[in-house]
Each structure stands twice: as C-alpha cells, then as structure tokens.
C-alpha cells in the first residue's frame with residue numbers, strides 16, 4: 001500500500017474561511033448565515049462573496065444594522081433547532097450585541113438548569129493594523145474569553161480558518177470565532193481534503209528549547225518571524241499557537257514552559273486585564289517552580305489605537321518588540 | 333404666544349453664493365482626498381460625501397456658532413461647513429499633528445472644540461445618544477444652544493436610534509436629528525433594511541415633529557432646517573429632518589458597488605446639488621459664469637493650500653504615544 005501525498009491547493013485565509021462556511025451549508029441543512037452585507041455586498045471583508053448566488057437569500061440573510069437584534073435572533077433560532085452562523089462585521093460592533101452574547105447566549109444553558117442549549121456560532125473580524133483608528137481597531141477576543149458559557153476561537157492558519165467552523169457549529173454551546181483582519185489576504189497551500197479540526201488544543205507551531213512564546217491569531221506570524229530571527233542569534237524559541245482562548249489548553253502551555261523554563265506571551269489585546277494576564281497567572285499557579293525567569297508580555301500599549309501609521313505601529317506588538325522581550329528573558 | 337419667527341432663507345446674491353461655495357469646497361476637497369488616497373497619503377477608511385453636499389451646507393447655514401454638531405464617519409462635509417479650516421481637516425486626513433484632532437482620529441474622527449464639532453463617530457448610530465445628552469446638558473444649564481446629529485438611514489435600524497428619539501422626546505431635549513437618507517447602507521438598500529421606508533414616519537411614533545425634504549436642493553434643506561431650528565430653539569423639543577439624497581461614490585474606497593446599477597447612479601447625478609443650484613442661480617440672474625469661474629479658482633487655491641499645509645505638517649513623536657488617554661490633572 002503506497003501512501004500518496006495529499007493534493008495541495010493554493011488558497012487564502014479568506015477563501016479558507018469561505019470554504020468552511022460553504023461546507024457547513026452544504027452538509028448541514030439547518031445551518032444558515034446572517035449578518036450585515038454578507039449577501040448582496042459580498043461581506044465587508046469579502047468572505048461570503050458569491051454565497052448568496054449559491055445558497056439563496058433564505059440561508060444567506062442580509063440583515064439591517066441591528067447587531068443586538070440579529071445576534072439575539074440567532075440565539076432564538078439556535079434554541080428552535082437551527083444552526084445559525086452569525087457574522088458580526090467586526091468585534092468593534094459586537095459591543096452593540098454584547099448584551100445578547102453575555103446575558104443570553106452565555107447564560108441560558110445555566111439559568112435554565114440545563115434545559116436549553118444555544119448552538120450558535122458568531123464570527124467576527126478583530127484586530128488593528130489598517131489605520132482604521134480608535135473605534136475600528138479593537139482586539140476583544142481576550143475580553144470575551146472572560147465569559148463562562150461560551151467558547152472563544154482564534155484561527156491563525158489556513159487549516160484552522162477552514163476547519164474550526166464545522167467543529168464549532170457542531171458544538172452544543174455558543175462559539176465565538178475571531179478572525180484577525182490582517183490574515184484575510186494571507187496566502188498558502190492547504191490539503192485539498194482539509195476538513196474539521198479540533199477546537200480544544202493549543203499546538204506547537206515551532207519547537208524550541210530556550211523559551212516558550214505563547215500567542216494566537218494575527219500575532220502568531222509576527223512571533224514565528226521573531227523566532228526565526230532569534231534562531232540566527234542562537235536563541236531557540238518554541239512557539240505555541242493557543243488556537244482556543246476559552247477554554248485555555250493549560251496542559252500544552254505548561255508542558256512547554258516546564259521544558260523551556262521561560263515564557264513570553266504575545267497578545268494584541270491591551271495589557272491590563274488581558275488574556276495574557278490570565279495565561280501568566282496560570283503559569284505562576286501551575287509551573288512556578290519550573291521558571292528560570294520572570295514571565296514577560298508583549299501586548300498593545302494602553303492607548304486607543306491612533307490613526308497615523310507610525311503611532312499605530314508603536315502601539316501594537318511587533319516582531320522587534322517580541323525579539324527584544326525574548327532576549328531580555330533569556331539574558332542575551 | 334410663540335410668534336412664528338422669520339425662518340425663510342434670504343436668498344440674497346451673497347447668501348446664494350456662500351451656499352454654492354460651501355458645497356463646492358466640499359466637492360473639490362473630497363475629489364482631492366480620493367486622489368490622495370490612491371497616492372497613499374490618506375489611509376484607513378475614506379468615505380466620501382460627494383452628492384450629499386446640500387445637506388451639510390443647508391443645515392449649517394441655519395445654525396448658530398454655539399450649536400453642537402455630531403456626525404458620522406462620512407463627515408468631511410459637515411466639518412468644513414461647520415467652520416473648521418480646510419487646512420486642519422486636510423492635515424487630519426494625513427494624520428499630522430496640525431490636524432483638527434492632532435492626527436489621532438483621521439478621516440473618520442474629525443473633532444474641533446471651537447466649532448463645537450463633537451466628532452465623526454464611526455459606530456453606526458453611536459452619535460445619537462450623545463447628541464441627546466448635549467441637548468439635555470444645554471437645556472439644563474439654561475443655554476439656548478441645540479445639538480444637531482447627522483446620521484445615515486442605516487442607523488435607523490439600530491436600537492440606539494429608537495432609544496435616542498424616545499429620550500429626546502420625553503425630555504424635550506433641544507436636538508435636531510438629520511437623517512441623510514442616501515438609500516443604501518453600504519450595500520444594503522433601504523427596502524431590505526426597513527419595514528417602513530418612510531423614515532420620517534418613525535419620528536411621529538415618538539411624537540417628534542418631522543418632515544422629509546429633497547436633500548439635493550440646498551435651498552429646500554436650508555428652509556427646512558430653519559423651520560426646525562426655530563422650533564427647537566423655542567423649547568418645543570426635538571425635530572426630525574429626513575433629507576433624501578444619494579451618494580455618487582462608493583461607500584468607501586473598498587466597494588465594488590455590486591448592489592446598485594450604474595444607470596441609477598447616473599440618474600441621481602442628473603440631480604447633482606451643485607450643478608442644479610448653480611444653474612438655477614444663472615436662470616434667475618443671481619450669478620453668472622464669471623462668478624462660478626472665480627469661485628472655482630478660489631476653492632482650488634484653498635484645496636491646494638490645504639494639501640501644502642498637510643504636507644508641511646509634522647508627525648507626532650512616538651514618545652507622545654500615550655498622551656491624551658486621560659486628562660492631565662488640573663487641566664480641566
């Protein structure tokens with residue numbers, strides 16, 4: 001029996017997400033999409049382009065600008081037996097439906113004493129980097145990861161962009177998927193038969209001995225670049241892609257930290273009260289005696305994101321900042 | 333006993349030319365911005381107001397300098413018509429510290445305290461509640477000012493719209509709501525976003541006096557705005573003005589406009605507010621070709637000067653990144 005190499009196809013993150021959505025609609029008759037400008041306009045980041053023609057307006061539902069209304073309606077439809085996949089254009093606008101997500105989606109299972117589940121998927125774009133200024137550049141995934149009752153995913157790769165959706169849709173509880181805006185144009189190749197992936201585990205994207213770099217989403221690629229540069233300088237960094245921010249995969253994190261004995265967390269959220277703070281605390285709680293150096297964080301500066309490029313860049317985690325933080329932690 | 337104040341616009345030659353000049357300034361400024369965007373001098377999102385100039389020009393002509401203004405991310409026209417210098421607006425588009433918001437806001441967030449311009453707000457519907465509060469605050473202090481809030485018809489679907497109208501009506505807050513109904517919210521046409529497409533009717537359900545006006549006719553807009561302002565200033569509560577208009581350009585610079593027909597755009601261009609008013613002034617003999625030529629060259633000079641000003645402007649040092657997150661102690 002000869003193993004044939006799986007066929008690889010060129011794609012982009014945007015297309016990979018679309019492929020995941022199409023598969024969901026093709027295979028699950030109860031699935032439907034709704035959101036602002038997903039149909040006629042083709043999606044604000046063109047993710048759903050062409051899907052209205054393929055699936056029709058019943059299943060690709062353009063909504064008015066009513067985030068609270070249609071996310072709440074998605075929650076209801078989920079309880080009625082459908083499998084709604086709701087697109088909120090960006091996490092910036094998800095603040096208008098925060099009430100529905102937190103007070104309904106996340107709590108109904110518990111409040112009802114386990115009688116009702118809410119199998120809804122809510123996708124949204126996140127992140128800064130396009131000079132969209134203070135109201136359009138938030139990274140709120142860490143914030144959402146504070147909430148019990150929901151799962152929070154941050155697909156960073158083509159495989160996860162495509163494969164997390166199916167698993168999320170089949171989860172009985174609300175799942176939020178955060179797609180970093182800087183990833184949509186990212187190209188690469190993917191296994192033509194790529195399909196569902198797990199949404200439970202963090203993954204080692206680059207093995208190393210000297211320091212663990214813990215990150216997710218758009219920051220993964222900056223971190224991998226930094227790790228490559230550091231390697232040339234003799235520092236062997238391990239890069240962990242968290243993939244799921246709630247629940248965190250403590251086992252993979254601790255295994256890495258116990259091995260390298262040093263941790264740097266890279267997170268596009270603001271530093272105070274961020275997911276990076278949660279991760280650092282868990283390392284202290286669970287792996288304190290393995291540490292050889294203080295845990296360090298590279299986060300977004302505590303300022304609303306400014307419009308000019310040089311100031312936006314200065315506010316965000318960068319490859320250079322990651323490298324500097326790592327050099328400090330390893331003392332080189 | 334409220335005597336009907338004189339609310340008709342006085343169409344002297346001088347006033348007519350000032351209305352025309354205001355619209356032309358906005359048009360030529362934005363045409364330049366579109367060019368600068370392709371040269372990457374202006375970045376981020378750029379939403380052009382071209383086609384809708386009669387509304388900003390007409391409404392501003394009816395206001396007093398102390399009145400507060402809140403607009404959306406499509407606010408260059410309102411900013412210019414409210415008296416903010418073209419230099420300051422252009423420098424803001426560049427992100428230079430000589431800009432009206434010190435470069436921090438960019439195209440979507442023009443602010444100016446002297447002009448009582450409380451910003452371009454880039455969250456749809458986000459400007460309405462603060463406008464109610466501005467009006468309420470003035471009223472509670474016995475001040476005669478009012479707050480004017482500009483927003484698109486897309487915002488009407490948001491809960492914040494309904495909450496704001498209700499509050500303003502309940503509290504008789506001195507607020508002029510100006511809905512710029514350009515028929516599309518990004519790619520979503522009015523008839524698929526609203527069950528009641530006569531927007532001004534919605535105001536009646538909150539017992540707010542309202543009217544609908546041809547937003548392509550600057551004189552009609554000014555006349556309606558004068559009626560509205562007089563009503564609000566007499567302490568009779570809020571007023572709702574729907575201006576029917578059309579955006580000639582794409583929603584932003586990333587819009588392929590798949591949702592509307594070229595013929596429709598062309599038909600609306602026949603009603604170009606600048607051409608229409610200019611032609612009419614000629615017909616009634618209030619202005620002549622030489623006036624238009626003089627005006628064009630004045631405006632061109634102003635635009636050229638604003639570009640030079642922005643080009644000569646300076647970048648804020650990165651060391652200032654964290655300023656203006658909080659108000660310095662003792663300064664307010």
Ligand SMILES: Cc1ncc(C[n+]2csc(CCOP(=O)(O)OP(=O)(O)O)c2C)c(N)n1
Pocket residue numbers: 036065067089093096406454455456457483484485486487488512514516517518583
């Ligand atoms: C709460 C919120 N949801 C979505 C968006 C994305 N968005 C920006 S402008 C826009 C369309 C708004 O249309 P309308 O209110 O009619 O104003 P127009 O752009 O036509 O001037 C959308 C959907 C946003 N900025 N805020």
